[in-house]
Amino acid sequence: MRRNTYLNLERMMKRWTSPVYAFYHPIPDIAYIDGHRAHVFKCTAKSCKYTCRRFLDGPDRSSTGNLIKHVKTCWGDVAYKAATDCQHANEARESVVKPLTTSGTITTAFDRKGKGKVSYRHRQHTKTETKAEIVRWVSESVCLFKIVEDRGFLSLMKTGRPDYYIPSASTVSRDVRIVFARTRARIGQMLQEHPGRINFATDAWTSPNHYAYVAVTAHLEVRGEPICIVLDVVELLVVRQYLDFNLLYH
Ligand SMILES: [Zn+2]
Known part of the structure; x- marks a missing residue:
C-alpha cells in the first residue's frame, strides 16, 4: 500500500513539467485528510x-492555479515570467529559482526570528506594499510625512532603480488616515467580540506647559499573550480653561 503510494507519486511527478513547480520543493508531502489523500507543496x-x-480525488488534482x-x-x-519562458520545471529550477535563492536579489518581509535579524524577501515591493510600508514606517518612527520627499531618502530608494515608486507626502498623509480609520474599526470589532474580560485603565498627566491629558487604555489576553491598546488620548479642556482663567484673573 505504502510502496504503491510512492510509485504513484513518482509517476505523477513525471507529469509535473510546468515551470511553476520549480518554485516548490520537488517532492511534495503526502497527507491524509478525512481519508482523502493529498499532495502538499x-x-x-x-x-x-x-x-x-x-x-x-478532487477536481483540482492537477490544477496549478493556486501554485x-x-x-x-x-x-x-x-x-514567474522568467520561469514560464523555460520549457520544463527542471530548467526553471536551475536557471531561475536557484540563482534567486542563492544571490538573494529578489526581496521583503518583517520575518524576525526572535530578537534576531530581520530578513528580507527577494522581490521588490509592489506599489501598494510600498505605500503600506511607508505608513508603517512614518507611524512607528514618528516621521513627518514630508520625509518621503527628502533628497537623501529619495537618493537611497531610487539609485539603481529610478522608477521605484515613492508616494507624495499628501498621499502618505491620506493613507495614514485611511489605515487609522480601518485599524480603529478593527480594534472596536475585536474588543466587542472578545470572549474574555477586558480591563480599562486611565493614565492622566500634565505637560510642562500645563495641558492636561488622559489616556484610555484597554488590557486583555489574546491567544495567551497579554496585550495593551491605547484607545484614545484626550486633552482635558476643562482643566485648561480653569487654568487660563486663573492665570488671567489672579
Ligand atoms: Zn512563498
Whole structure:
C-alpha cells in the first residue's frame, strides 16, 4: 500500500513539467485528510511558510492555479515570467529559482526570528506594499510625512532603480488616515467580540506647559499573550480653561 503510494507519486511527478513547480520543493508531502489523500507543496522561498494542498480525488488534482497565484505574490511577476519562458520545471529550477535563492536579489518581509535579524524577501515591493510600508514606517518612527520627499531618502530608494515608486507626502498623509480609520474599526470589532474580560485603565498627566491629558487604555489576553491598546488620548479642556482663567484673573 505504502510502496504503491510512492510509485504513484513518482509517476505523477513525471507529469509535473510546468515551470511553476520549480518554485516548490520537488517532492511534495503526502497527507491524509478525512481519508482523502493529498499532495502538499511547500514554497522554497526563504522564510516563506506557504503550503498548497491538492486532493488526489478532487477536481483540482492537477490544477496549478493556486501554485501560480502564490508564486506571483511571493516571488513576483518578473520571476514567474522568467520561469514560464523555460520549457520544463527542471530548467526553471536551475536557471531561475536557484540563482534567486542563492544571490538573494529578489526581496521583503518583517520575518524576525526572535530578537534576531530581520530578513528580507527577494522581490521588490509592489506599489501598494510600498505605500503600506511607508505608513508603517512614518507611524512607528514618528516621521513627518514630508520625509518621503527628502533628497537623501529619495537618493537611497531610487539609485539603481529610478522608477521605484515613492508616494507624495499628501498621499502618505491620506493613507495614514485611511489605515487609522480601518485599524480603529478593527480594534472596536475585536474588543466587542472578545470572549474574555477586558480591563480599562486611565493614565492622566500634565505637560510642562500645563495641558492636561488622559489616556484610555484597554488590557486583555489574546491567544495567551497579554496585550495593551491605547484607545484614545484626550486633552482635558476643562482643566485648561480653569487654568487660563486663573492665570488671567489672579
Ligand atoms: Zn512563498
